[in-house]
């Protein structure tokens with residue numbers, strides 16, 4: 001047990017060190033640490049919907065992007081993140097993922113975490129229970145197919161976010177039984193409302209100043225968000241925020257094994 005713990009601790013340090021040294025630009029924001037999230041400890045997170053959220057410290061943020069992939073804007077978001085060596089979580093919709101598998105693989109190649117956001121982004125509150133499960137599973141298998149060429153309903157990253165945060169007790173139960181973490185969020189930029197990138201930056205930074213930390217929700221298909229992102233990442237750097245990457249608990253153990261095996 002002690003040896004296992006030592007392995008896990010060592011692997012955490014290794015991942016953090018790898019991310020710190022991977023960045024070719026010294027002045028970049030970077031990704032300060034990796035937080036493994038498992039469904040047993042954190043079945044539902046995000047204060048906008050749930051009483052619990054992730055254990056982020058003061059000035060720590062986790063960036064999340066919903067509704068992609070979208071060819072016109074997702075590459076711009078990826079470029080902005082890569083420029084600052086920042087790793088985020090993308091909650092992908094299955095149908096566009098199946099239409100643009102190369103973009104899904106590009107997100108993964110950037111080292112980002114890929115979660116799930118249903119097949120067609122229908123409100124899971126408005127449809128019949130049987131259809132709810134189909135919407136979730138079809139979405140998962142489309143993303144898995146794009147990523148690994150296998151249409152499985154077992155997600156390699158068991159992270160899920162409801163379209164419009166519209167959960168139901170039955171659907172929450174369905175996901176919990178399968179060990180899938182349900183993500184709400186702690187704050188957002190309201191980027192579903194049209195506004196200039198400048199106005200969006202102002203709104204988001206004001207909200208972050210009040211919250212001081214948290215999971216942040218953005219939408220990579222929104223052009224205004226893609227345009228705002230470089231300035232927002234600079235803002236985070238200049239104001240001493242640190243970016244935390246969220247990964248599934250299992251992936252970390254796998255990473256540890258891979259490193260030890262070398």
Ligand SMILES: [Zn+2]
Pocket residue numbers: 066067117121162163164
């Ligand atoms: Zn959405």
